[in-house]
Amino acid sequence: MYVNITKQDGYAIAQLNRPEVLNALNIQLMTELVDTLESLDKDSDVRCIILTGNEKAFAAGADIKEMADASAIEMLTRDQFARWDRIRRIKKPLIAAVSGFALGGGCELMMSCDMVIASETAKFGQPEINIGVMPGAGGTQRLTRAVGKVKSMEMVLTGRMISADEALRWGLINKVVPVEYYLEEAKSWAKEIASKPPVAVKLAKEAVLKSFDTTIEGGLEFERKNFYLLFASEDQKEGMKAFAEKRKPEWKGK
Numbered sequence: 001m002y003v004n005i006t007k008q009d010g011y012a013i014a015q016l017n018r019p020e021v022l023n024a025l026n027i028q029l030m031t032e033l034v035d036t037l038e039s040l041d042k043d044s045d046v047r048c049i050i051l052t053g054n055e056k057a058f059a060a061g062a063d064i065k066e067m068a069d070a071s072a073i074e075m076l077t078r079d080q081f082a083r084w085d086r087i088r089r090i091k092k093p094l095i096a097a098v099s100g101f102a103l104g105g106g107c108e109l110m111m112s113c114d115m116v117i118a119s120e121t122a123k124f125g126q127p128e129i130n131i132g133v134m135p136g137a138g139g140t141q142r143l144t145r146a147v148g149k150v151k152s153m154e155m156v157l158t159g160r161m162i163s164a165d166e167a168l169r170w171g172l173i174n175k176v177v178p179v180e181y182y183l184e185e186a187k188s189w190a191k192e193i194a195s196k197p198p199v200a201v202k203l204a205k206e207a208v209l210k211s212f213d214t215t216i217e218g219g220l221e222f223e224r225k226n227f228y229l230l231f232a233s234e235d236q237k238e239g240m241k242a243f244a245e246k247r248k249p250e251w252k253g254k
């Protein structure tokens with residue numbers, strides 16, 4: 001098994017488990033990961049998902065040895081990165097807890113998550129240029145949206161790694177903590193999100209992601225409809241009633 005799962009306090013942790021190659025993302029690992037995320041997405045006990053690696057590596061990229069001899073047509077027909085689109089469709093919040101290397105596909109996988117907590121030892125990069133290729137799992141698009149054109153060009157064209165502090169300043173990640181705390185910090189964010197009304201969390205995530213592929217006009221319309229839709233939920237009635245009654249709301253997830 002290349003992905004370990006644990007569940008607690010309303011959230012799940014999916015841990016990449018191929019440490020001997022710094023969690024290089026081969027087809028088997030990605031297949032297991034995507035299947036796992038989809039099943040957690042359907043699991044009503046889980047309201048938030050943490051994706052993590054180990055202290056040395058979140059993931060050092062796609063498995064170079066697996067791809068090395070492939071022809072263009074093999075790459076096209078195996079459509080290696082198609083399963084990544086399924087990660088984009090996960091409805092529950094995904095938090096990446098990153099320590100060590102997040103390179104190439106590893107950095108792209110992290111950017112597919114909704115929030116990122118990193119250890120001080122984390123290193124981010126898109127080093128594909130150094131092995132004769134370029135990012136292929138969303139790097140040129142998600143990185144540019146996250147850090148802007150010139151910094152994205154810097155990372156993609158030089159292949160240079162950036163530190164956790166730089167990544168924080170550039171807006172690529174949410175928070176940096178000492179290495180012994182990165183998973184604990186991610187757990188505390190997951191626990192907090194798991195305590196929120198699930199339908200509102202789901203529709204809010206969907207609306208934020210919508211902003212990446214629509215006009216402001218279309219996005220505002222989408223947001224408004226999701227907002228109105230929440231008035232059909234019992235949790236909206238409960239949340240607003242509890243506020244007026246100065247008590248803690250009890251969410252039903254409907």
Ligand code: CAA
Pocket residue numbers: 020021022024025060061062063064065101103104105106108127128131134135136137139
């Ligand atoms: N694919 C396959 N194997 C990998 C790997 C990868 N991406 N990254 C590391 N490994 C393997 C190494 O080959 C090595 O295996 P062996 O012990 O069998 O030799 C093992 O993991 C440990 O790695 P190193 O000995 O190299 O460890 P290090 O600490 O000296 O260096 C590193 C760490 C700088 C991350 C280095 O391993 C490295 O440069 N890795 C490749 C990073 C990279 O280029 N990633 C992009 C891949 S392409 C991609 O991701 C395309 C895309 O857009 C999806």
